[in-house]
Ligand SMILES: CC(=O)N[C@H]1[C@@H](OP(=O)(O)OP(=O)(O)OC[C@H]2O[C@@H](n3ccc(=O)[nH]c3=O)[C@H](O)[C@@H]2O)O[C@H](CO)[C@@H](O)[C@@H]1O[C@H](C)C(=O)N[C@@H](C)C(=O)N[C@H](CCC(=O)N[C@@H](CCC[C@@H](N)C(=O)O)C(=O)O)C(=O)O
Ligand SMILES: Nc1ncnc2c1ncn2[C@@H]1O[C@H](COP(=O)(O)OP(=O)(O)OP(=O)(O)O)[C@@H](O)[C@H]1O
């Protein structure tokens with residue numbers, strides 16, 4: 001029986017050195033036949049909807065140089081482009097780590113509950129002023145995205161930024177083992193993905209897995225000394241790089257956010273205006289300026305990179321519709337980012353009227369009712385002419401803010417919006433990605 005099993009294992013079972021040669025001779029790695037490029041090395045992954053082992057022939061037809069599969073039923077013994085691994089995903093991660101080990105450039109790991117992608121994009125803009133910079137594409141930040149990111153780093157790159165996302169404990173530790181960052185930072189610790197992480201304590205534990213890796217391996221940490229949670233970790237490191245307070249390595253001063261963030265630099269008079277909305281973006285800006293200073297980017301160039309950066313993809317994106325100004329924040333939402341968004345919006349001026357549109361926050365588990373209800377309490381602290389709630393979970397906020405207009409689904413809301421003919425409004429739209437609140441914009 002055992003002999004029969006071994007006979008079934010293909011002779012071309014992968015090992016890392018064969019795989020690395022294949023990778024070096026390829027045009028890159030792909031996990032998706034819908035996006036594959038000629039000469040790519042294809043890894044067949046299994047997901048909730050497909051088993052990509054069945055796409056191996058398609059990948060080859062589309063020009064893949066080789067395919068790595070992990071289901072013996074799809075193996076074609078006499079086709080030299082087929083390679084077998086026990087687990088294609090693990091193989092992809094091992095390859096990424098092997099590639100990373102060949103690199104001697106700084107690899108900056110970045111995680112946090114909010115602002116990872118924005119901070120990463122700002123850092124990329126700043127570092128690109130001096131270095132050939134590799135960085136995570138969009139937010140390809142999980143156990144598949146991080147390996148794919150690492151495998152895009154070339155010999156020409158001089159520095160790399162690796163965004164790391166998590167929705168459960170252990171995720172960041174796993175990504176650190178793969179990416180082995182030389183430097184790192186946490187944007188903030190908030191109430192995001194509470195369900196999978198096991199509450200606020202779980203978020204802290206998960207995110208600080210990056211700090212643990214950096215500490216245990218003597219790597220460089222950047223810490224925002226104004227952050228009430230992260231500042232507690234300063235004393236755990238020998239030489240943390242601190243920002244943005246006076247006396248820190250890099251001093252950056254918040255001026256205002258109405259709606260755009262204005263900042264100045266320690267010891268300088270000049271105030272700089274950005275395209276970033278909301279006071280919460282100040283920390284993201286300060287992090288990028290600190291990284292720039294640390295790696296020797298000229299300050300004028302770093303500032304230029306920040307002031308020219310335009311947010312997109314529904315991440316606090318500014319849209320104009322007739323006389324209305326819309327802040328579209330439909331990319332994600334959680335109790336922490338909702339709170340800062342509401343508070344920032346509550347203080348904004350500039351239009352005759354204001355309307356706040358909030359949708360459900362997902363992945364909160366047992367905290368969903370209390371956290372949605374808390375939003376109503378926060379809104380009550382401000383004068384906002386119209387407040388609209390849409391969704392199922394957000395109905396809990398009616399108990400604390402009964403004045404709100406409530407639409408159980410976006411369909412009924414659309415009709416109301418269309419009939420309202422809004423003019424001269426400042427509007428904030430925020431909710432979790434699954435709410436697809438961007439669909440409301442056309443009806444304003
Ligand atoms: C596995 C995969 O990559 N799936 C992507 C695929 O999904 P699809 O619905 O088509 O099907 P399957 O997942 O079942 O497919 C299995 C494989 O088959 C391939 N395939 C399918 C059809 C076909 O015709 N040909 C094929 O080759 C397919 O490509 C799979 O390899 O397509 C979707 C649409 O493009 C993708 O959205 C889906 O991507 C998944 C979600 C993914 O994980 N992608 C990573 C590369 C990634 O980094 N994605 C980021 C989002 C990351 C994220 O959610 N981060 C969280 C925190 C991390 C949590 C972590 N613990 C976790 O569980 O992920 C955060 O909050 O930031 C991104 O897409 O931006
Ligand atoms: N520092 C911050 N603090 C709180 N909220 C923030 C911060 N930065 C950004 N946000 C909010 O989070 C939204 C998404 O920003 P971004 O994509 O940068 O975060 P992210 O952490 O990468 O999210 P994800 O993990 O879902 O990819 C923004 O539109 C904004 O509302």
Ligand SMILES: C[C@@H](N)C(=O)N[C@H](C)C(=O)O
Pocket residue numbers: 331332333334361362363431432433434
């Ligand atoms: C979009 C995804 N990265 C995320 O943050 N999801 C949460 C649950 C959201 O959409 O708010």
